[in-house]
Amino acid sequence: MAGGLKAAIVGSGPAGMYTAGALNSKCPGCQIDILDKLATPYGLVRAGVAPDHQTTKNVSRAYDKIMENDNVRFVGNLGLGDDISIAMLRELYDVVVLAVGTPKDRTLGIPGEDLEGVFGAQTFVYWYNGHPEFRDAVPHLDITNAIVIGNGNVALDVARVMLRTPKEMAQSDLAEHAGEHIFSSPVRTIRIVGRRGPEHAQFSSKELSELKQMDGAIPYCDASVIPEHFSTGDKKTDKVVNTNLDLLREYSKNVPAANDRKLSLDFFLSPVAILGDDKIEAVRLEKNVIKDGKSVGTGEYVEYPCDLLVTCIGYEMTMLDGLTIEHGKIKNTEGRVDDGLYVVGWAKRGPSGTIGTNRLDSQAVVDRILEDRCDDTGSSKPGPKGLDDYVRENKIQTVSFEDWQKIDMAEKESAAGPSPRRKFVRKRDMLSLIRESNA
Template structure:
């Protein structure tokens, strides 16, 4: 007690880190604890960004500087809800910021979705990125045909990672267990399927162009699916779409015949049923036409064979103890949930935008916080001291930022020559490493 505001941020992903950065800039006397259930910080930067997009991961260097501030602590291996409640956090801190994202895949809501070989995007992406809770989520990839449903960048990530060669992935941090499955898979075809037209797809031009650079896989799309032109009042969006359409025209000139592997970009198809006995064997689609901007079934159906189905249709937030969740987000007013409790990022606005989108969003919520609290006022809450006492009483072994740097160094040292790191994918291995380092 006696210092400035005591703040707890639940979640160390981009939204949480930008919130911490904004607080330090506006309220330098505050004390900030950043809590995470994992032993590793930075959320989707580690577990969500595709392993062959290492440049995007460089944003973690800016987060390191925030974590190294003497007013900030990383408190890993502490799970919100199961290890510590919202009520306890409110008793210890003046401000609690919820930055947990939207940790659940949306479902298709069609028959057969419970069959083996059907995965949500988060499950599949966390699996190949080495998230400890998803290490064993995909037992095998003994498959010939895969379908990825969705027309956003995550769908392209999944398709591209499935089709990349071992040489192409040598300079990445793809998890070892995933590489063992992917590089030995007999996979031949991947279909990326969207319910609307090519002009409605949400691919970035950079991601779409990467498909043409794969060593042993050829992208292909039906030229009849590509409109001659696209006009809209939004000039920025119009430019992106027309660049994408030009790329698709190039892919339409490819021949899928004779390639080692083929990637089909399909449009105007909606899944209606997942076929097979215990495991997925095909997906039944209905063909669509667009009426008033909406996809409407023509009544024509099409079955596409597959042994793996990954749905990339968005994320959702389920109920959290002590938090009002409605329509997949925490109910809030400009980021405020209740007195002393705020929400940022996807949990506030839904799963939209890029990593950078969270910066302005978090800054706006911090402005709201500082309009509710006097930054210079001495805190009457126990803050970090109280949290340490609570964890000691509960027997919870937390992970500090110094502990994380121990993991980080070990992962870097374990890596092959070209790879940036070789990840630990079991929490117990990380905690054992930390314990050993503390006794040296």
């Protein structure tokens, strides 16, 4: 393909970064601007990955390499919708790729979901990871009993982070304000609740095994719900599930003492009502059985006291600049939304997979882009220069990759002890640092 293609990628998380890397390598001479509403790049690597999973966050080093190419720019603090429209981006660039994720928590759809003390996973995770838009989302953790709805790794993350001790989190990048609440919380019991059985849970064995390494809490599971063996004929699936079942059997032998904090892994329960006046006081759950592969209510109920409920049941797309939303994602055909407009990552396929899943997915969409535009002989669109003119005319303070490196260095230099960084959690503080350093 001829050089000169000008592309804007909206979103600098894994999907956006892998798209930039693939486009840069497969289309020599292209110009790529990576836009993000935040002043910091890399999306969920910074704001979604658990703060005590620093090894996972090391993937950002590969993204740094992509950013070091002269034809690739980071343009932070430029929000889609708030600062610039898709229509304007399509006027400026030959190709616009939306890598915006799925920014809305799915709801339970039950009475009481609007009570104080009920949070979606994204809100809670962004809060303890220091996302600027969620700095004040959780006002306190003066609670005794918490329930986490969901049987995936995010549910494990939420419960584990809430139960870790200061010593255990010393090498993490847990946001300072969140640590103050978490470490002083009087929480005694957290239940992770799933509507199906242990064999259907989506926990990774690595994350499930981390629970036995916690200093400040005892994991427990009722042995009666754990099947003796699980087999589908798929060796890879069977290995993961049976490893998980072995871990749950190990946890079932735990006998928490009266003064121990307890993490209970509960199954075959579906929340049907959140109880309380102004704030949550309890959750009513229906007992389930599995019939024909589906979870079916029995009409028998239990109620558990609860001061905090976090729902980890997935995410979905919200309305975006007039685009069609279908089944919780942007309507597309193999990543193509319209002429010159594409989508990657969760916004394309839904909230599924790991960080690495986005790599192959993004490469496939880049191949589609190059097929669609294989006859291009150059571009008359303004691209990066046009964006710079637009930003200047609208008096928007954008953040370059060099600016981000200054934020990054300041966070690392202000870290306490073995922690890798002390995060800025206010955008205004980041922008002030940049203005002062550039003065």
